[in-house]
Amino acid sequence: MADRLMFDKLNGFGMKAERGDLFHIDFAGQTITYKVVSINVATPDDFTRLKIEPGRDIVTLLICTPYGINDHRLLVTGERTAMPETMEEQCESDGTTVYLTLYVIAFWIIVFVVASATLVHDEHGEEDVRRVYPSATFRSIRMV
Known part of the structure; x- marks a missing residue:
């Protein structure tokens, strides 16, 4: 998988994720939209930011960072939000x-x-x- 760009665009490959950005996850035939609420870097053994929070629909994308060294983890957390109408049309006509x-x-x-x-x-x-x-x-x- 070393030749694949998975979440690399989250940190420096073409664009960098910022608070307020939207990302989408396709699951069970639905496209779910999340808005980035936090971006953190942690050590591989630090799980304090990976918690279930009652009453919130959140997801955290986790990738190794920095590229090529991979001794830390980039955590991009998003909270579920409504999909903008323009994106909804795009997803339907994919x-x-x-x-x-x-x-x-x-x-x-x-x-x-x-x-x-x-x-x-x-x-x-x-x-x-x-x-x-x-x-x-x-x-x-x-x-x-």
Whole structure:
């Protein structure tokens, strides 16, 4: 996973998370929006900021920091908020599932066409070659 950018944009890769920023989590077919309320750096053994707070719907994103050294943890905590209307429209019209479905269907169509062509060639290939090259000789080789 070293070649993946997971939460790296939270701290310095392209943009830096700030209080008031929004982030979204897709869960159980819903997109839930959170507003960043705190950003902290802690040691790996410090769990004091990772608590359940009764009456609050919060989530904390945790990543290793600084990049390449990874001896501390960046904790970005967000509190659930309403999704802005513009983001709601964007999430509804995402279409990722539609594209994935189309790619899978296209893949299986290609597999079917190649398999069919291979079977037809195996059944009729030698006869077609004999018509074009009547003097050609063929030897059958069987693999056991």
